[in-house]
Amino acid sequence: ITFSFCLQCKEFTFHTGYEVLVQRLLEGKKMCKDVEDLLKQRAQAEERYGKELVQIARKAGGQTEINTLKAAFEMLKQQIESVGNSHIQLAVMLKEEVRGIEEFRERQKEQRKKYKSAMERMQKSKLSHYKKTMEAKKTYEQKCREADEAEQSFERTSASGNQKQTEKSQNKAKQCRDAANEAENIYKQNIEELDKVRTEWEQEHIKTCEV
Template identity: 50%
Template sequence: MKETLFKKNFWSTDLTSTAGYDIIIQHLNDGRKNCKEYEDFLKERAIIEEKYGKELINLSRKKPCGQTELNTLKKALEVFKQRIDSVGQSHIQLAQSFREEARKMEDFREKQKLHRKKIELIMEAIHKNRNLQYKKTVESKRLYEQRCRDKDEAEQAVHRSANLVTQKQQEKLFMKLAQAKSTLEDSDRAYQQNVNMLEKIREEWENEHIKACEFFETQECERISYFRNALWVHVNQLSQECVQSDEKYEEIRRSLEMCNIDKDIEFFVNYRKMGNMPPAPVVYENYYNTSRNATPVRNPPPGIGRRGPLPIPTSGPSDPDYATVDGYSLVHH
């Protein structure tokens, strides 16, 4: 790995500063947020895929599509609707796969959060302890320096009043100087103790900071790797869905190749045929060409068409009432 490592590039010359550590934590929080956004993306995509799959299934099962077709085209349409139904089912399964991947991302994200929280608690405690000790050290230094000035002033007072004050006043000055020296020694020891304690805490913090940086960097590498692989899996799932859908569409194409136009026409003819004789042509009949002298038959009974005049009977008036001529009956009145 390159030298741009966390543990070598996030320090501050200010002992109490947490700027470098805060930058790392913010970056990790951003990474966790990005994982959550991708997790939500997968959930939304699952909703879309499931809705699309259900709509396809409803379409294939409820919407008429060539339901009166016959023979080979009918079989091809049945395959078509079955495969569209299968495509819808596969999209619903794909939605479930997306939800499973989202759940895995959530588990990974929460697992990293829990592991990171332990390190963060340690670092928060040591930052607090370090800052408190630093404040104590600064305060003890301030007090030590004040005691040094007090001692110096006491010494100067003794030297200045060597020949100007009484013996008793001189003794008081010496007692004040002795007290200043004693107080200085106490403040000096306290100051040194605080410095030593601060150094121990600083070393401890430095070691913990290095370990935290190494841990955080490892986590970030794992997160990027997991995120990248999750995207790879997602794209593979989409590609696989396309392949499976195309396989179903190929089955439809094969069924359409089996569709035979001539057979379908022949099947329809044999299934619905009525007869092979068309109606006779209607012949033109000229009214005047039949007979000018024929007595027209007025209002012929239904079902009887126009016909020629009756033949002249061969029997006379003296014959019986009924005479038959060529199949016709003549009634005399």
Template identity: 45%
Template sequence: MKETLFKDNFWCTDLMSTAGYDSIIQHMNDGRKNCKEFEDFLKERAGIEEKYGKELIGLSRKKPCGQTELNTLKRALDVFKQQVDGVGQSHIQLAQTLREEAKKMEDFREKQKLHRKKIELLMDAIHKNRNLQYKKTLEAKRMYEQRCRDKDEAEQAVHRNANHVTPKQQEKLFVKLAQTKTALEDSDRGYQQGISALVKIQEEWQHEHTNACEFFEKQECERINYFRNALWLHVNQLSQQCVQSDEKYEEIRKSLEMCSVDKDIEFFVNFRKTGSMPPAPVVYENYYNSQRNSTPIRNLAQGPGFGRRPPIPVPANEPGDPEYSTVDGYSLIQHPMP
């Protein structure tokens, strides 16, 4: 397949036209503008990433999140906050990386602009010189054609008045004819010189135009390739950010796998237990019984140091002795039957 090149497709049949060159320059300016837009995009994205990262760090460090939890769940929450802090740090690092990439894009764009400026100045000078010489050549052609008409008119006057004028008048006609021929020769030389100069300038312009097309095409290839790679790199950086974030979230998942409900319950019980015996049940107490039982029977014979009479001893029975028994505090003697 035939290769499509700038130098083969941006010419015009009109020598004074710069439409092809202007089309290339417009496209190069649009490409530079597109690079600037992507550069600004990276800068704004960097600002968003930095703000998000700082807010994540502030959230993980300042906002309470299960601070009274115990044992394995507490450790899982600590890991959670540490990894969220790490995600925030990675977003701040991504912001710095994006700013560096934006700076590289800016340097590339300015470098291309500087190199293009030299070619543009050269082409502007050639266009100006070509246009000036073209106008001079057109003027020389106009003068040449006018001198041709003057000579033709002088010749016609000589032939037309050959037999109708005096010798002196005829001499004047021949003098005028000679003058017109001389002027014609001068204008003809000037016209030919102008054409030669224009051809030389045109050849130089076409050569430089070809060089400029090749240079601009090379720059455009570099720009497209650089832009494509920059965008590819940007997407890779975002993917890497997602991978790093997922790695940190995986640490949180691992810490949650180590969280044990039974261990946390056991830890809490052992750490905060208050006793294993429940309180005794509350029983019914009759008011009057409690009043009657509240006045104990004292043994007046005993001193004040004794608060209650000791229980009455039950005597031991010997053979033939009567049997003793007590009923409601009273002693009874049972005698044996005869």
């Protein structure tokens, strides 16, 4: 069973699966932004802390000391500056990560926009064709009832022996049956068109789910 299959709905006019997918994408977008903001704040903190350490090391005194104490003091300053530079370097790496997430988010935004537009267009077309098909079905059923009633009326009129009324009734029955046949053809044509639109919608649905 594919992911796209799981998100399809049993009801033809429902798009719950697609709506769930869109909602999850929006939640994913928010999560992506939250991670981006977190890393951005961490980078700022690392950079600020690193620069403070470097500044502390460079401003430290100890110039009047000599021999081993001076060497130890210089070593301590170097270590502090090194730690500060490490934090600054980490900030640079985090900023690179943030840029990568921003680029990913922008690509996803464009993809979402593209496929959302296509899906909404397909769903609108599917619902429009469904409505048209249901109207054609209703018309076909009505024409069939009218044809059946006209044919039954013709049979009753034929039994009465009135030739003029019989011919009139026969013509009406024929017209009603022709109208029913025409309505059937229109209904079948609408079913074929609806099935074509449904297939196109399913393909677009699968494509959207697999992005």
